[in-house]
Amino acid sequence: MTMKKWIYLILIIILVVPILFFYNAFNGNPTWKYFSNKAVKHYLEVKYPGDEFVIRDAIYNFKVSGYSYTVRKVGDEHQKDYEFTVTGFWKPTVTYDGIYYDNLDLPLMEKLEKEAAAEITELLKDKVDRIVEMGVQVEVLQGTYSPDTKWSKDLKLEKPMYLYLIADATNMNKEDVLKTVRSIQQTLNSEHYSYLGFSFNGNLFDNEMIQKDDRGYVKYSVLFEKDSNIELNDVEEYNQ
Incomplete structure (x- = not known):
């Protein structure tokens, strides 16, 4: 050719x-x-x-x-x-x-998520300066448990739960965030919680424009799994 x-x-x-x-x-x-x-x-x-x-x-x-x-x-x-x-x-x-x-049991899921969030908030309150919001997502099929079932980390869920946490990071830097999320992971693992992933948002509350917003604005975010090795470069930092 x-x-x-x-x-x-x-x-x-x-x-x-x-x-x-x-x-x-x-x-x-x-x-x-x-x-x-x-x-x-x-x-x-x-x-x-x-x-x-x-x-x-x-x-x-x-x-x-x-x-x-x-x-x-x-x-x-x-x-x-x-x-x-x-x-x-x-x-x-x-x-x-x-x-x-x-076929998901939405009413029971909502009940269990609230109870799990309250339990984990109590568990982590000494690991995080100020927890703004703690959220848990679980999946349970209809007929698996009765409507009055109470939350327990030993419940057999369809999938491991997913967790997210919004924390006050006004006085934190990246190293502080890394230390915090490592402590969260260690605590959850030592207490034998099964979870698919954990999303951490470190928000700032030092801007006059967000005085009416009780969630602040995101400065740091970290997504980690149960057995992941969290490093400093896993901490995402956002400039406003």
Whole structure:
């Protein structure tokens, strides 16, 4: 192949590849659609054995870079539709299960989250200068526990809980934040709490513009997992 033909070939690749990438990002492609359909079928077979489902044709959702499916259980007298989402190009995976979320026990979850937040706030009050807000997210399916069940870290949840904490960091620097989050992690682990992740926001309350905002504004943030090794570069600092 002559140099001129090589140049033409390279120019074509330079022009075509971005166009294909852009089209794929907003419209998907037949291959991706085929394997995402297989992924949702396999997921339903494993997650809900013994049940049969009608899966409607996929709709590409560019907002999540994946395919959305409408699924209906065969024999369901209510004929209810559930949304499923499959994302991932190389390994399509179900990332949203409408049946699962429809069967969560929301009233009990809200009750347990409040009780867990109160318990963990008490546990961490000596580790954090001032806790502005403590939040806990848990997931419990309907029928798993009675409505009057009280929070316990030994409850079997569908997934490990997720926690977030807003603290007053007006008088803290990055090193102080690092020391604080390490202490939080050590305390939770030593008390044998199971959690998927912990989001720490260190907020400032030294600006006249936010006097009416009891949450202040974010100065530091750290996201860590139960067994992660938290370092100083994990502390994100924001300039206002």
